[in-house]
Amino acid sequence: MLARRSRWAGRTAPSTRTLGTRELRWLGVLLVAAQLPQAPHLPIWVAVAGLALVLVRVAILRTDPWRPQAPPARIPSWTLAVFAIAAAIAVRQTFGYFVGRDPSVAFLYILVAIKYLETRTARDATLLVCLACFLLMTPFFYSQSLVAALAALPAVVLIGVALDVLAHAQSIATRTFQPGVALRRSAVLMLQGLPLAFLLFVFFPRLAQPLWGLPTDWIARSGLSDSMSPGQISELSLSDEVAFRVEFDGAVPSARDRYWRGPVFARFDGRTWSGMPFGVPDRSTPSDGAIVSYTVTLEPNERRSLFALELPAAPPVLQSGSASGRDVKAIITRDRQVLLSTPVTQALRYTQRSHLAASYPAASPNEGRLLLGLGEGNPRTIAFARALRREVPDDHAFIAAILSKFRDENFVYTLTPPFYDRDPVDLFVFEERRGFCEHYASAFALMLRAAGIPARVVTGYQGGATNRDYMIVRQSDAHAWTEALLDGRWTRFDPTAAVAPSRVEIGLGGALRAGEPLPFLARLDGTWLTRVQLAWDAFNYDWRRNVIGFNRERQRTLWNDWKLDPYAPWQIVLLVAGLAGTWAALVVGGLMWKRRKQERALVLWDGLNRRLARAGLPRHPYEGPIAFAHRAAARWPQFAIAFTAIGESFAALRYGDVPAPREREALLATLKRAIEVLPPPGTLRGAS
Amino acid sequence: MPAARSTAARASWFARWRERALREAPNDVGPIVLRHSRIYLLPTRRGWAIIGTLAMMLVGSLNYSLALGLGVTFVLAGLVAATQLHAFRNLAGLTVAPLAAGEAFAGGTLAFTLALHAGTAARHDISVASATARAGGNVEAGTVLTTTLEVPVPRRGRVALGRVTLSSAFPLGLWRAWSYVHFPLAGLVFPAAEMNPPPLPAGEGGHDGLTRGASDETDLVGLRTFQRGDPPQRVAWKAVARGAGWFSKEFDATGGGGTVTLAWERLPAALPVEARLARLTAWTLAAERAARRFALRLPGTSLPAAQGREQRIAALTALALYPAQPDAPPARKASRRVSRGRNAP
Incomplete structure (x- = not known):
């Protein structure tokens, strides 16, 4: 009974305590700081409404000058439910569904603001701080860039400040709240916690597979898609976004050999090229052409296609798995695509070996029979190809004739082709003659098929820019080319190269006419701005590789590098606990050391008191320094001068007027020297 | 074993x-x-x-x-x-x-x-x-x-x-x-003093302010502010008549007043223990206020007659520690707790 009551007495104020204006205001500041990083990823009305609700409450918090004691203004509790239901319906209307990541994040964002409108008690405040913690995490669903990480930091510090304000209101001591002190304290606490955070980040075991399913609306990012219709790649080419980065083990192949093979499309409906519904694995290894080995860091793109230089020699060695983490495997299909068993949902690193070859033997002689479909429409192109075929019966000569048609006639390579509505190939070849790589590849493949030569479209990337020791391949490097089955071998033909040879030699920037809209970084002029951009990219690459991409496999690799692999998990846990203990000792010790430095006189005095107590002369609690020094001098007259000096200098340091720094140093030196004069307690005890 | x-x-x-x-x-x-x-x-x-x-x-x-x-x-x-x-x-x-x-x-x-x-x-x-x-x-x-x-x-x-x-x-x-x-x-x-206790018992020898009456001018030491309960014969009517306010006359009892004996056994037999202690406390305080010598007699304890602060504290302590009755558990519990603590090896 007694114990329980005493615990009650020790407790701070109950959780139903009404919050004051200052606490509510700081909670508002915290919420805004937690909302801001999330706002850009939300529908505009959600972003604005959430912020506005918080600001409205902050605005009406101003104390009524006529009723200073009145509780802070708020909305009645029952309206919380009304607001929440209205917000849920509005979110449902905006997204078209409710159960999913994006609507949930939007709902949480707006719910926090509504809760803040109604907040009254200390318990509500705790809930708000917890919700703010959650809000800090949600922007990382959308972006894990360095900017996103830095954007979260102010809110982390403000969480500390909000907790400090709440603790201050419950404190038994009466002290005025100083925002500066609270901010500094919170920042110091965060900085002191960083070593532990780092330790946890490196050593905390990651999940091999998710505990529950990933949300279905995991965002579809830009990149090559599962089909190709006119205009798709040219749109992609306006993007500076990074598709993947490559480190070559040896020499970097020349630009004209850097065809990064991606999705292969064999079916054509007259407008859109699409792939086979499933990839047939193939174990044969074409063995001609120089071998290159390299490591690709692929940005998450939610697709299963990996990219490899033509032609991939063997399935890649995965260094870090995809987000879903299940037993991920990569295969090479019969049409020489590298496919992953699951979509790539986080940065993926893999090592790949390729033969630099522009042709390879077909898996079976009958393969070509299925690849002659012409789709609907485009009668003029088909008729033209058939007529040409009658004139030129040889396959190679026929292909050369078509390429020369593209080269010699007035075809324009452009990022802004007109929109081809019906019979797109006919319109492109015979009317407008303006197109991007997909138009050329599509027309070329259709003409070959019309002439009875099996052909298919390959999409991927072409080129890439070297930055320091690695290569960046951007979405603007997206490309489409053609493969034709000639004499039992699939042979690469790039009709775009016939129109704009420099596209393949030096990239998009060299191939387009002046005045074309061009992604900024694809331009060739090496201004300082480009260099800054590239340095930034290098940094982002490291960030991606070492922070975002730090998953289970990279963790294992790091442990191996640190020679931790022979140890059992419990030994590693012990090691981490030891490091955490060292951290705690350093932090506590650092606190003591800092204070000791501030209070050197006091420390010296305390030490002397301990020594004299051991020598048989403890200081009475009521005894001042001078009185105690007198008593000690009387007890040991041979040290009377030292004791007098000690008593007077300590009294001056501790209780005198604030001395000038130099004077203070002199007093401290006197105190220290006088104490050093005294013999150790054992000798002192014997002396009289 | x-x-x-x-x-x-x-x-x-x-x-x-x-x-x-x-x-x-x-x-x-x-x-x-x-x-x-x-x-x-x-x-x-x-x-x-x-x-x-x-x-x-x-x-x-x-x-x-x-x-x-x-x-x-x-x-x-x-x-x-x-x-x-x-x-x-x-x-x-x-x-x-x-x-x-x-x-x-x-x-x-x-x-x-x-x-x-x-x-x-x-x-x-x-x-x-x-x-x-x-x-x-x-x-x-x-x-x-x-x-x-x-x-x-x-x-x-x-x-x-x-x-x-x-x-x-x-x-x-x-x-x-x-x-x-x-x-x-x-x-x-x-113990809490009894509210409105009966007047102090009569002293042995000397005189008592109440029994002697208010006419004895020789022992008058001064006036103090009237308090409810003061007997009417002590009211300074002259001052009241002058319109100066209500005062009571105070008499120096030391000279004439004898020793008061505050004795447990002289209290009405029907009075329960705590009520007796409350009355004795009130009397102790009254005796102290009146600056009179008093003795205290409790079952098992007896204080000889004396006067002053020490006597008051001794008397109050004796009253506080008087063997408690079962209806006063916290005090008993606390005191036992202390003794157990002291006896622990």
């Missing part, structure tokens, strides 16, 4: 452990420095809420492979852990010394004074709480904070302070660090 002994040993080991952990006996003597063995740390309710939130964020980040989600979770976890160290450091090295226990009448508050020596570090928001009282504040580095616990005391007797909990939720209110100290500090609670 060995089994019994080992059981006993285990029991005593457990008792020692329990005593060390909970400090249920008043065994702390002199100033106590709070060290790690005495300091406990647990999250507050808000701390638990934050820790739970961080756990959920951790699971979510792991599930979705959000590296930065893990990052922000761990940074917050580092902040919470640093807060724990600061909470520990806030109490560690603080020195608590018992200063004094006061006196009080039942129904009032008994003041216990403790001194908190900060040592070399500033201490924030130190709460000092006994079972029924709470005090505290900040202690600046190198200073001493004297805190007084005003313990409400409903009953007479010797009242021990009991175990005191020093606690603080500094810096962010996420962790509560606390320590128990249990000093053998006890104060005396005198």
Whole structure:
């Protein structure tokens, strides 16, 4: 009974305590700081409404000058439910569904603001701080860039400040709240916690597979898609976004050999090229052409296609798995695509070996029979190809004739082709003659098929820019080319190269006419701005590789590098606990050391008191320094001068007027020297 | 037999452990420095809420492979852990010394004074709480904070302070660090004086202000403000008539008044024990106020006639410690607790 009551007495104020204006205001500041990083990823009305609700409450918090004691203004509790239901319906209307990541994040964002409108008690405040913690995490669903990480930091510090304000209101001591002190304290606490955070980040075991399913609306990012219709790649080419980065083990192949093979499309409906519904694995290894080995860091793109230089020699060695983490495997299909068993949902690193070859033997002689479909429409192109075929019966000569048609006639390579509505190939070849790589590849493949030569479209990337020791391949490097089955071998033909040879030699920037809209970084002029951009990219690459991409496999690799692999998990846990203990000792010790430095006189005095107590002369609690020094001098007259000096200098340091720094140093030196004069307690005890 | 002994040993080991952990006996003597063995740390309710939130964020980040989600979770976890160290450091090295226990009448508050020596570090928001009282504040580095616990005391007797909990939720209110100290500090609670008691018994020899009447001018020492209950014959009617206000005449009883004997056995037989004590207390105070010699006779205790502060305290102490009746459990419990503590080896 007694114990329980005493615990009650020790407790701070109950959780139903009404919050004051200052606490509510700081909670508002915290919420805004937690909302801001999330706002850009939300529908505009959600972003604005959430912020506005918080600001409205902050605005009406101003104390009524006529009723200073009145509780802070708020909305009645029952309206919380009304607001929440209205917000849920509005979110449902905006997204078209409710159960999913994006609507949930939007709902949480707006719910926090509504809760803040109604907040009254200390318990509500705790809930708000917890919700703010959650809000800090949600922007990382959308972006894990360095900017996103830095954007979260102010809110982390403000969480500390909000907790400090709440603790201050419950404190038994009466002290005025100083925002500066609270901010500094919170920042110091965060900085002191960083070593532990780092330790946890490196050593905390990651999940091999998710505990529950990933949300279905995991965002579809830009990149090559599962089909190709006119205009798709040219749109992609306006993007500076990074598709993947490559480190070559040896020499970097020349630009004209850097065809990064991606999705292969064999079916054509007259407008859109699409792939086979499933990839047939193939174990044969074409063995001609120089071998290159390299490591690709692929940005998450939610697709299963990996990219490899033509032609991939063997399935890649995965260094870090995809987000879903299940037993991920990569295969090479019969049409020489590298496919992953699951979509790539986080940065993926893999090592790949390729033969630099522009042709390879077909898996079976009958393969070509299925690849002659012409789709609907485009009668003029088909008729033209058939007529040409009658004139030129040889396959190679026929292909050369078509390429020369593209080269010699007035075809324009452009990022802004007109929109081809019906019979797109006919319109492109015979009317407008303006197109991007997909138009050329599509027309070329259709003409070959019309002439009875099996052909298919390959999409991927072409080129890439070297930055320091690695290569960046951007979405603007997206490309489409053609493969034709000639004499039992699939042979690469790039009709775009016939129109704009420099596209393949030096990239998009060299191939387009002046005045074309061009992604900024694809331009060739090496201004300082480009260099800054590239340095930034290098940094982002490291960030991606070492922070975002730090998953289970990279963790294992790091442990191996640190020679931790022979140890059992419990030994590693012990090691981490030891490091955490060292951290705690350093932090506590650092606190003591800092204070000791501030209070050197006091420390010296305390030490002397301990020594004299051991020598048989403890200081009475009521005894001042001078009185105690007198008593000690009387007890040991041979040290009377030292004791007098000690008593007077300590009294001056501790209780005198604030001395000038130099004077203070002199007093401290006197105190220290006088104490050093005294013999150790054992000798002192014997002396009289 | 060995089994019994080992059981006993285990029991005593457990008792020692329990005593060390909970400090249920008043065994702390002199100033106590709070060290790690005495300091406990647990999250507050808000701390638990934050820790739970961080756990959920951790699971979510792991599930979705959000590296930065893990990052922000761990940074917050580092902040919470640093807060724990600061909470520990806030109490560690603080020195608590018992200063004094006061006196009080039942129904009032008994003041216990403790001194908190900060040592070399500033201490924030130190709460000092006994079972029924709470005090505290900040202690600046190198200073001493004297805190007084005003313990409400409903009953007479010797009242021990009991175990005191020093606690603080500094810096962010996420962790509560606390320590128990249990000093053998006890104060005396005198019985509450009876309201409107009968007048003092007649003195032996000399005269009594009431019995002699108000006409004896020789012993008049002065006037004091009229209080309700003063007999009409003492009212200074002349002053009232002058319109100066209401005053009562005061008589110097020492010269003429003899020793009063406040005797238990002379009280009406029907009066219950606590009522007797209350009346005797009221008379003691009245005798002291009237500056008269008095003797006190209780069953088993007898104070010879004397006068002055010492006599009053001796009489009140005897009344406070008069063997208590079963209807006064807290006082008895407290006094037994103290004696047990003292007799412990």
